[in-house]
Amino acid sequence: MMKEELETTNRPDNTAFTQQRLPAWQPMLSAGIVIPGFVLIGLAFIGIGVALFITSQNITVLEKDYTGVETTSDCYKCSNPSDKNCTCKLEFSLSNLFEGPVFFYYGLSNYFQSQRSYGASKDEYQLSGDLDYFKTPISACSPYQYDANQNPIVPCGSLANSMFNDTFKLYQIVNGTKKLVPFDGKGIAWWTDYNIKYRNPSVTPLKNAFNGTVKPSFWSKPAYELDTSDPSNNGFVNQDFLVWMRRAALPDFRKLYRRITEGDYARGLPAGNYSLEIAYSIFHYNMYRYMEMSISQWACVKGCRLKSL
C-alpha cells in the first residue's frame, strides 16, 4: 500500500469506500422470510386487538345532547338567544355502576377551533404575563384588541373571547333528594400549560395587574375572578381557560370538563337516577353542544364507545 503510494500520486486510493466495496449486508427478502415475519406481526396485532376488544366491553359512554333543538327537551327553552342565564335540566338513570374514574367532557360540533385566523387571534406574550402586552395587545387579536373606548382587552383575541363557559352540576337523586356529585377540576389541563407556558403577571393581588384593561366582551367575569373559590385557579392559569386555549384539531371536538374522583363517587357512579343542571351562558346558532361521560380507558378508540342511554 505504502509502496504503491510512493510509486505514484495519481493512482486512486485503494480503499473500500472509494472502490465502492464497503462491506454490505444485502437483505434477501424472499417469501420464505417475509411471510413468517408477516404472520408473526399479524399475530401480535391480533393479540392486541383481542385485548382491546375485551377491555372495551366494559367501557360505557354516556352522551347527551343539550343543544335544545328538539321541543321535547328541557333545554328547548334555552334555545332562545335573548334569554341569558338560562338553566335547564337533563335527567337520566344508570342501571349499573358506571365504573370510575369518570371523565366528564363537554363537546361542540360544527365549531372550527382549527381556523387559522381564530387560532392566531391571541397574544402569547400577554398570556405569559408580560405587562407590556396588557396595554398594547398584538394586532392579531383584532377585532378583540381594544374595546370601543380603546381600552385594551385582556386576554385579547377571538379564542379567549369565545371561551366555553356553560356550567354543569350533576346530582344523584337519592330518595327524592338531590345529592351533589363532586367534580374535580384540578389537572384537567396539561401540566406544562398550567405551570410553564401560561403565566399570570407577578403582581399581587392579581386584580391590580388588570387595571386599565377590560374583560373580553363575551365574558361575564373578568379573568382574575374566574374561580372565586381557588385563588390559584384564576387569571391565565385557570384550568378551564387552559383547556379551551388548546385548540381542537377537528370541528367536532370534546374537551375535558371535570373528573369525578372524590368521595362516594371515587369508584364510579352507582346505579340510580341522576339530574344534570346546565347553566347556559351564551347560545349561538349553528353549533351543537353535548356532554359526554366516559371512564378512563387506555387506548380507547371510537369503536369501543357505546352510545347507550
Place this chain on the structure above:
Amino acid sequence: MLRRRLNRLFGRDERRVDSRTIYVGHRPCPATDAFIPPKFCDNRIVSSKYTVWNFLPKNLFEQFRRIANFYFLIIFLVQVIVDTPTSPVTSGLPLFFVITVTAIKQGYEDWLRHKADNEVNKYLVTVLEDGRRTRKESEKIKVGDVVEVVEDETFPCDLILLQSSREDETCFVTTASLDGESNHKTHYTVPDTEKGLESLSATVECEQPQPDLYKFVGRMHIYKNDQEPAVRSLGPENLLLKGATLKNTQKIYGVAVYSGMETKMALNYQGKSQKRSVVEKSINAFLLVYLCILVSKALVCTTLKYVWQSQPGQEEPWYNQKTQKEKDANLYLNMFTDFLSFMVLFNFIIPVSMYVTVEMQKFLGSFFISWDKDFFDPEIQEGALVNTSDLNEELGQVEYVFTDKTGTLTQNSMEFIECCIDGFQYKNRDSSTELDGFCVTDGPVSMLQQKAGREEEELFLRALCLCHTVQVKESTGQEDGVGDQVDGVLGLDGEMVHPAELRGFIASSPDEVALVKGAMKYGFTFLGMESKNMRVMNRDKDVETYELLHVLNFDPVRRRMSVIVRSNCGDIMLFCKGADSSIFPRVRQEEVDRISMHVERNATEGYRTLCVAYKLLSSEEYAQADAGLREARLALDDREEKLMAVYNQVETGMSLIGATAVEDRLQEEAAETMEALQRAGMKVWVLTGDKMETAKSTCYACRLFQRGTELLELTVRTLEDGGRRREERLHEVLLDYHKRAVQDPPPVKTRVTRSWTSAKQDYGFIIDGATLSLVFNSSPDSSHYKSLFLQICQNCTTVLCCRMAPLQKAQIVNMVKNSKGSPITLSIGDGANDVSMILEAHIGIGIKGKEGRQAVRNSDYAIPKLKHLKKLLLGHGHLYYVRIAHLVQYFFYKNLCFILPQFLYQFFCGSSQQPLYDAAYLTMYNICFTSMPILAYSLLEQHICMEVLMSNATLYRDVAKNAMLRWSPFLYWTLLGVYQGLLFFFGVRFLFSNPALQDNGQVFGNWSYGTIVFTVLVFTVTLKLAMDTRHWTWINHFVIWGSLAFYMVFSFFWGGIIWPFLRQQRLYFVFANMLRSVSAWLVIILLILLSLLPEILLLVLRKPRWPHSRQKKPLVQSGEGETQSSARPLLMRTFSDESNTIL
C-alpha cells in the same frame, strides 16, 4: 456546433474589414501617406466572469434565470407580501442556503480565474521600443510591438517570427498547452528581416483573428530605402501562438499581430455548451405534473372555501369575527390572496432540496468514477477523468455507440509489417534474422524466392526515408544534441552504435515513424535535418544528403503527401506517398496491376497500406512547379484552393515503386468490450477516416461483424455498377436494402450459434464518406434517402462508416441523435478528428491516447483505454441510472405524502390555510429528516453488485430507454404517495374521534394531530427507503437509523424548551405528551405497517426483479454461457468475408 460558432465568427469578420494592417514597431512606412495608428484591443486576457462590483447582481441574476430558483423566489416573495400561513423563513431559508452555496462556489471559481488571468497579464516581458529593450507587463503589449522571448518562456501574444537566435532561422515550439501535442514544431522566420530590427520598416497585412489554430494567411511588405517593397508570404509556420512555449532556441524576436482576447488561444477558449441529461428532462416533466397538482389543490381549496363560506353563518362565525378592514376588502382580491396562500401552503410538494440533492449526488457520485482503480492505467499513470458530473446516469442509457477506429479500437502504435517493392513482397516476420539478412552486403534476402532489383529496392527505401515530416528528437540541452549527432557520425565508422536507439522520432502521425523505422530495418536510416538538407545513411553506411525543396503537405482530401528534393548529383526528385485510391489514378496502369493485389490483401488483413510513387523532375518542370507553389503560397485569398490546384498539377505522371503495410494492433480487450456492449443492447457504429477494407477487417477482429453477419455495402464501388447515374443507383440500392433489412426480416435461421442474441439475422451496414454525402445532400428528396438510410441502419447491429471527414462523423451522430425516439448516443475517440463527434453526442468520451489531448479536453469523460468503457457503462452507468431514477421518484413520492395530509386538513379547518405541521417540521422535513438516507442511497446503492453487472451485460437492457423514469413507474410512486397520505390523515383522524387519548383524560389539540401525522410520515418514508435498499453499508445504517433518531431527539428538544426567539410555543411538550399516550403509540405503529403493506406484498409476491441480484453465487452459473464465446480466438481471419458481402 463548433462549426456554427466559427461561421458566426467569420461572418462577423467579413462584415468588417477583411484584413488588418500592422506597422512593425509602430514605425510609419514610406508607402502610406498618413500614418494612422490602428486601434486594436489590448493584450489583457479576461477569462473571469465577474468583478467585485458586479458579482452580486450578475450572479444573482444568473442563478434566478434557472426556472426552479425563480419559482422558489416567487413563492418566497408571495410569503413576504401576502398574509400567509407559514412564515417566509420556511421557504426563504432553504432558498437562501442554496443561493449562497452556489454563489460561494462560483465566486471561488471566478477568483481562481482572476488569479490565473493576473498571472498571465502581469507577467513581465521584454519589448523593443525605439531600439531600447524595456520590460513591460504582458497586458500592456500593443499590436505592432516587437517582443523578445527567451527559451522556455511562453509567447505573450500571437507573434510573427522576425528573428531567431538559431542559425537556420528557425525556432522550435511546443504547443502542449494548446492542442496537447508535445512534439517540437519548427517555425520559420520571415526571410529578409533578419538584419537590424531597429531599422526595419515593414507592414504586416493579415486576416482578421479567427480561432483555427492551424490556419493563418498574411503578407509582409518590407521597405528598404526607396526600393520597391519586398513582399513575403506569411503562413502558420511563421506565426507563434500565445500559449505555446519556445524550446531549443535561445531567444527570438517577433511582432505582435493578435493580442489579448483576439489571440487564437483566447478565441479557442470558449466554454463547451452545457449538456443536459435525459433524466433532467424527466424531472422537468414530473415537475410539471406536480405543479399542476399544486395549482389544482390550491384552486380546489379556494373554491371550497368560498362555497363553504356562502352558507349562512359560516363566513363569519360568532366566535371569529372579522375586523373592519377585512370586511371592506374586495372579494376577488381576497380570493386571489387566498389562492396564493394555498399555493404557499402546498409549495413544499416541489422542494428546493431536490435540486440540491440531485446536484450533490451527481457531483459526489462522479468522484467514484475518478477514484475507480480499475480505470487506472499504469502505462500513462493516470486514471479516469470526469469533466462533467451532469451525465453520470446517462451512461446507463446509451443506445448508440459511435467509435473511432484508429487509436480507439486499435492501439495506434504502428508497426511496420511488410512492404512490396515493384510487385515483390518483403516480409519481415522474424526481425532479427531479417535485419541481419539485409545488412549483409552481398544483397538482400527476401522471404520469397523472387526479389526486386537492387536499384528499385534502394529507391523505395530512399523514398521512405525522405518522404515524411518526421523530426529527430533532440535532447533538451544543446550539448546533448550535438553529442547525439557525434554518436551518429561515429556510427558511420562501423561502431556498434545504433542511432535510432539513442534518438526518437517525432511526427504528427505514428505511421510516419513506423515507416521511417521500417526503412531503418532495411538499412536506410534517416539522420535528421541540417538546415535545409535531409541526411540519410544508406546501407553502405554512407551519408547521403538531399536538399529539401518543397513539402507538399498531407491533407485528408488529397490523402497523400509529397516532397521535392534535390540529390547530390543535382537530380530533382519528387517522392509521393498516399492512399492507394489517391495514388493509383496518378501512375501507370501496368504498375498498378502488379501492386494492387498486395495492397488489397494487406488491407483485408487489417493493415494500413500506403503506396509510394516517385517522379524525376526536369529543371524546366521544377522551375514551373516552384513558381506555381511560391505564387500560391503568397496568395491572400483562396490560398488553400490555389495550393491544391498546384499540388494536383505537380503530382501527376509518377511511377509507382511500392507499397507498405503497417499494422495497427487492436486495443486490449477491444473485442470483449464491443461484444459486451452489443449484448447490452447497444448498437455500435464505427466511424473512421480509414479505408473500407482495413476498417472492415478491424470490425471482424473486434467481433462487431460476426461470421453470420450479412453485410450490406453502400460505397462508391457498389454505386458505380451498371454505369448508370449514381443517384438512381443509390435509390435502387437503398430500396433493396430497406426491403431486405427492414420490411421483411428473413425467417429464423436454424444454425444459430450465439446463445445470447435472438435468432434474428444480423446485418452489418457499410457506407463510405462519398456515398454518405450523396445520401445527405444529393437531391430535393434527400430527406427520403436519409430516412431510408436511417431505418436500414437502425435494423443493423453494426454500422461501419469509412472514409469519414470529422464533420461527417458529427453529421451522422446528429442524424441518429435527432431520429425518432431520440436515442442516447455516445461517441468515443482519441484524436482531434473525433472532437466534433464527441461534442455532438450526448456523451463524449475521450481516450487518453497518443494523438494529443484534444479529444480528452473536449470530452465529458476520459478513460485511459477502450476496455474501461465496459465498466463505465455497464457498471457505473447502470448503477448511477438506477440510483438517480430512484432518487427522483422517491423525492416526488415523499413530498406528495407529506403535503397530502396538509391538503386534506383544509377540509377540517374551514379551508383557512391552517398548516397541519409546525413550521419547524415543514422546513426541516426535506432538509434534515429525510434527506440524508436518500443521498446515501443514491451514492452507495448497488442493487446488483458490480461484478454481476459486468459479467451479465444483458442486465443493461433492463434499464434501457429510461425504464425507471417513465410514466408507469411514476404513476406507481404517485399512487403509493396518495395511498399513504390518505392513510396517515384519516388514520389519525380516526384516533382523534376519541377524546381521552391520555389516561388522565386530558385532550390533544391540533398540533398533536399534526405531530402524530408527521411522526408516522417520517418513519414510513424512511422505512420505505430502507426496504428499497439492497446494499446496506454502515453508512446506510448510520444515516437511516440516525435520521430517525435525530427526528426523535430534535422533536424532544424543539418541544422541550421555551425558545426565546419564538412568539408562539406551539409545540411545547406536544411530542412528549404524544409519547405518553398508549393509543397514539399503537396507531403510529399500525399506520406505519399499513402504509408499507402494499410494498411488502409486492416485494414478496413479485418475482425477483433482478435475476442475479443478490449473491455472487449465481454469477458463476450465468457466466457459463458466455465463457464459451469469449474463448473464441481473437482474430478470425480464416473465413472469406467476400462470401458474405452482397454486391
